[in-house]
Amino acid sequence: MAQVSLHRIAPESAAEAAAALGEAAADGRRVRFRGGGTKLGWGTPGPRPDVELSTERLDAIVEHNEGDLTAVLQAGVPLARAQEAFRAAGQMLALDPPDGDGAATIGGIVATADSGPLRHRHNTVRDLVLGVQIALPDGSVARAGSKVIKNVAGYDLAKLLSGSFGTLGLITEVNVRLHPLPLETVTAVGRGGDPSALAAAASDLAHRPIEAEALDVSWSGDAGAVLARFGGASAPERARAALGVLSEAGLDGEAVDGDGPLWTRQAAAQRSAEAMVVRVSATQQGVAAALAAARGAGGSAVGRAALGLVWIALGEASPEAVHELRRQLAPAPCIVLDAPGAVREAIDPWDESDPGRLDLMRRVKERFDPCAVCNPGIFAGGI
Amino acid sequence: MAGRLVDELRRICGAEHVLTDRHQLRTYESDGLLQYHAVPRAAVLPGTGEEVAAVVRACHGAGVPWVARGSGSGLSGGALPVEEGVLVVLTRLRRILEVDLPNQRVICEPGVTNTAISAAVGPSHFYPPDPSSQIVCSIGGNVAENSGGAHCFKYGFTTNYVCGLEVVLADGSLVHLGGKELDRPGYDLHGVFVGSEGTLGVATKITLRVVPAPEAVRTLVAFFASPRAAGHAVSAIVSAGVVPGAIEMMDRLTIDASEKMAHAGWPADAGAALIVELDGPENECEARFDEVSRLCGEAGATGVVIARDAAERDVFWKMRKAAFPAMGRVSPNYYVQDSVVPRTRLPDVLDRIDELAREYGLRVGNVFHAGDGNLHPLVCYDAHTPGEAERAEELAGQIVVACVEAGGSITGEHGVGVDKKRYMPKMFAEDDLAAFQKLRCAFDPDGLANPGKVMPTPRLCGEVPGPYREHPLERAGLAERF
Numbered sequence: 001m002a003q004v005s006l007h008r009i010a011p012e013s014a015a016e017a018a019a020a021l022g023e024a025a026a027d028g029r030r031v032r033f034r035g036g037g038t039k040l041g042w043g044t045p046g047p048r049p050d051v052e053l054s055t056e057r058l059d060a061i062v063e064h065n066e067g068d069l070t071a072v073l074q075a076g077v078p079l080a081r082a083q084e085a086f087r088a089a090g091q092m093l094a095l096d097p098p099d100g101d102g103a104a105t106i107g108g109i110v111a112t113a114d115s116g117p118l119r120h121r122h123n124t125v126r127d128l129v130l131g132v133q134i135a136l137p138d139g140s141v142a143r144a145g146s147k148v149i150k151n152v153a154g155y156d157l158a159k160l161l162s163g164s165f166g167t168l169g170l171i172t173e174v175n176v177r178l179h180p181l182p183l184e185t186v187t188a189v190g191r192g193g194d195p196s197a198l199a200a201a202a203s204d205l206a207h208r209p210i211e212a213e214a215l216d217v218s219w220s221g222d223a224g225a226v227l228a229r230f231g232g233a234s235a236p237e238r239a240r241a242a243l244g245v246l247s248e249a250g251l252d253g254e255a256v257d258g259d260g261p262l263w264t265r266q267a268a269a270q271r272s273a274e275a276m277v278v279r280v281s282a283t284q285q286g287v288a289a290a291l292a293a294a295r296g297a298g299g300s301a302v303g304r305a306a307l308g309l310v311w312i313a314l315g316e317a318s319p320e321a322v323h324e325l326r327r328q329l330a331p332a333p334c335i336v337l338d339a340p341g342a343v344r345e346a347i348d349p350w351d352e353s354d355p356g357r358l359d360l361m362r363r364v365k366e367r368f369d370p371c372a373v374c375n376p377g378i379f380a381g382g383i
Numbered sequence: 384m385a386g387r388l389v390d391e392l393r394r395i396c397g398a399e400h401v402l403t404d405r406h407q408l409r410t411y412e413s414d415g416l417l418q419y420h421a422v423p424r425a426a427v428l429p430g431t432g433e434e435v436a437a438v439v440r441a442c443h444g445a446g447v448p449w450v451a452r453g454s455g456s457g458l459s460g461g462a463l464p465v466e467e468g469v470l471v472v473l474t475r476l477r478r479i480l481e482v483d484l485p486n487q488r489v490i491c492e493p494g495v496t497n498t499a500i501s502a503a504v505g506p507s508h509f510y511p512p513d514p515s516s517q518i519v520c521s522i523g524g525n526v527a528e529n530s531g532g533a534h535c536f537k538y539g540f541t542t543n544y545v546c547g548l549e550v551v552l553a554d555g556s557l558v559h560l561g562g563k564e565l566d567r568p569g570y571d572l573h574g575v576f577v578g579s580e581g582t583l584g585v586a587t588k589i590t591l592r593v594v595p596a597p598e599a600v601r602t603l604v605a606f607f608a609s610p611r612a613a614g615h616a617v618s619a620i621v622s623a624g625v626v627p628g629a630i631e632m633m634d635r636l637t638i639d640a641s642e643k644m645a646h647a648g649w650p651a652d653a654g655a656a657l658i659v660e661l662d663g664p665e666n667e668c669e670a671r672f673d674e675v676s677r678l679c680g681e682a683g684a685t686g687v688v689i690a691r692d693a694a695e696r697d698v699f700w701k702m703r704k705a706a707f708p709a710m711g712r713v714s715p716n717y718y719v720q721d722s723v724v725p726r727t728r729l730p731d732v733l734d735r736i737d738e739l740a741r742e743y744g745l746r747v748g749n750v751f752h753a754g755d756g757n758l759h760p761l762v763c764y765d766a767h768t769p770g771e772a773e774r775a776e777e778l779a780g781q782i783v784v785a786c787v788e789a790g791g792s793i794t795g796e797h798g799v800g801v802d803k804k805r806y807m808p809k810m811f812a813e814d815d816l817a818a819f820q821k822l823r824c825a826f827d828p829d830g831l832a833n834p835g836k837v838m839p840t841p842r843l844c845g846e847v848p849g850p851y852r853e854h855p856l857e858r859a860g861l862a863e864r865f
């Protein structure tokens with residue numbers, strides 16, 4: 001295999017990025033986008049890129065409109081740095097995915113649509129991004145959406161770009177909605193050894209009008225837990241009420257103040273450097289099966305109980321293990337995230353085979369990136 | 384239009400569901416925005432998603448444009464028919480197909496009304512997006528417009544609740560986007576379909592998320608000397624970290640109009656009324672409600688009335704929801720705008736609207752979703768006075784410009800349709816519009832789905848600019864996958 005050297009560029013503006021993409025398209029070069037470099041190993045291993053385009057110099061917090069609870073961030077801003085700025089005003093961007101020790105950038109998080117426990121209350125990237133600026137391979141810079149929290153003018157390209165893995169263009173800037181930081185938080189934890197009992201208790205909580213900040217499940221070894229986090233003036237009372245529900249379900253209950261580390265762990269367990277991580281898009285009632293599958297395979301899991309999303313970590317990475325999970329959990333898609341290249345090469349990490357959907361996705365790709373310049377080959381359907 | 388297509392439509396849907404008589408067709412000549420009208424060549428009322436697909440396929444085969452229509456309550460001319468085309472009316476598709484409460488999902492056909500969803504999952508659960516038109520408007524229309532409502536500041540808009548769609552594309556093929564599950568692999572195509580105003584296809588099945596109904600609801604109305612003062616109260620409430628279920632403002636002119644329908648007996652000297660509703664867990668709601676009352680007082684409220692029961696709360700909401708129809712009683716005609724401004728700019732923009740109203744010699748009522756900064760200026764005019772309609776339209780346009788200049792948007796929930804497409808260039812540059820067009824062409828390369836809407840000028844798609852080609856190095860055998 002002939003080695004072609006990887007050319008690295010770090011544009012200082014969206015226009016520069018677009019010009020670089022335009023050139024790459026004209027020359028038939030493949031470009032890989034890099035933010036904080038924390039999730040470059042996700043997706044299908046694509047063909048070797050010729051150019052790596054980094055957002056490291058697009059790192060300005062352009063606006064923080066405290067009174068409007070909105071902000072404009074360049075793509076290369078690390079989420080952790082943005083949160084620090086927002087926290088000073090008693091605000092937050094309600095996104096708490098695992099952030100690679102502060103390295104993960106907002107651009108990378110939007111491009112992968114990664115999320116964390118706060119999603120239970122505040123939804124996720126697709127719901128919090130109000131507008132995007134993108135550099136496209138035709139050399140243009142386009143904006144969609146707005147800076148206000150309500151807008152229906154034009155197509156919602158921010159949604160299209162969220163989770164597009166950089167296959168349509170480079171996200172150079174995002175406008176986001178912020179939320180007030182919850183005043184004080186308390187977490188009700190219920191532990192038990194039966195995946196179905198855990199999932200059922202969590203689902204029971206999900207159907208009550210208790211407005212939890214987060215509602216998770218976890219599994220490790222031969223035991224697991226339900227975690228329900230509450231914020232605001234009445235947080236302790238609501239946590240107590242939740243503990244009642246968890247105890248009634250036969251779980252061992254405990255209220256935890258100073259619950260920050262608990263939730264950092266929940267998010268952190270969505271990643272693994274050694275193990276293989278598979279994200280299951282189940283329904284709420286499918287959470288039990290996902291936890292049971294983790295137990296059956298000797299793995300661990302964390303999940304958003306009400307939303308049906310479960311991250312399963314398996315010590316042994318193999319195509320067979322993925323097939324087995326998919327067999328057990330179908331029709332819920334099981335997307336392979338962290339895994340050795342050989343495994344992601346051997347199976348389709350995306351678990352998407354619907355021809356109609358794939359055809360439409362390819363048509364979208366062809367319109368935005370006809371020469372397959374942007375992160376080619378890494379996405380569903382070989383996009 | 385070739386009679387052959389009409390025959391084909393009759394074969395698909397049954398002759399009784401295909402209208403070609405001009406008198407009958409006039410029922411459908413406008414949506415909720417009566418300023419625009421056009422009579423289509425035919426209107427067809429399919430009874431199933433398969434029939435919709437067959438109808439669209441027949442139109443595609445004949446190269447005839449078509450427009451989808453739900454309940455026709457849209458306020459931007461989105462469902463305005465194309466004269467040479469077919470109107471696809473979805474009112475017969477009104478079945479709720481599945482209520483899956485354990486998973487908090489509902490699957491329905493597009494013609495189901497907005498209120499029917501909450502009714503199907505209540506009282507334990509509800510469907511939050513609540514446009515004022517909710518008893519008539521269809522979920523399909525809500526999806527197409529990404530409709531909002533009074534409770535969207537806290538709960539979000541239609542787009543935050545749609546997780547799956549069955550869509551008939553412009554070539555008549557049927558695709559399933561998203562599903563009951565979240566974060567399915569691939570592009571968020573159902574996300575981008577929401578708000579696409581009928582230009583990317585017809586939604587024939589919709590999967591919605593529903594949530595637990597709040598335990599407690601507390602509502603108050605606070606009166607202020609002016610909308611500006613009420614605007615300060617809104618800022619104070621939001622800055623304190625309170626997230627009200629709803630926070631709605633009405634000015635003097637709209638209060639007067641609504642009194643004629645809802646008879647709430649609000650103080651005759653109030654310059655503005657602010658309805659604030661908190662909902663959530665009982666104890667949380669109580670704690671925050673006292674804070675809101677206090678903040679209104681500090682912002683200069685001249686009076687605060689707290690709803691003691693559901694009946695009193697209903698009167699508040701009747702006042703708010705009557706605003707559009709009631710305006711018809713104080714003015715022969717009016718023009719509704721839907722612009723958005725950053726919340727902190729509300730007081731300035733309201734002053735600017737006042738100034739413009741004086742300049743044009745027309746009355747402008749203001750009723751709006753204050754938390755979202757989504758204004759609904761109602762520009763009053765008399766169409767029988769020569770030139771007044773034109774002046775009203777010009778004034779409305781000036782208001783839109785003022786909002787965009789303040790960092791806002793030309794439309795918060797009513798959509799662009801035909802009515803606001805001329806303002807699109809105020810908000811978007813040519814390259815932005817070109818990116819929108821790329822999406823549209825991916826879904827509908829022949830431009831048959833609701834042509835003439837959203838984009839300011841007609842555009843053609845052309846071929847995909849280049850083939851999805853092999854990399855030159857790969858072709859030369861220099862590089863391979865590793």
Ligand SMILES: Cc1cc2nc3c(=O)[nH]c(=O)nc-3n(C[C@H](O)[C@H](O)[C@H](O)COP(=O)(O)OP(=O)(O)OC[C@H]3O[C@@H](n4cnc5c(N)ncnc54)[C@H](O)[C@@H]3O)c2cc1C
Nearest residue numbers: 453454455456457461515521523524525527531581586796
């Ligand atoms: C008194 C009044 C109050 C209102 N209040 C609000 C409010 O508070 N908030 C708000 O957001 N709106 C409001 N509206 C506007 C309107 O009710 C909404 O836009 C609503 O969603 C339109 O639904 P519809 O079924 O009437 O759609 P229509 O008017 O029939 O169509 C609207 C658009 O949707 C497209 N469409 C319809 N069905 C489908 C489908 N199945 N697939 C694809 N495209 C489709 C049409 O082509 C058209 O472009 C109000 C209107 C009135 C008259």
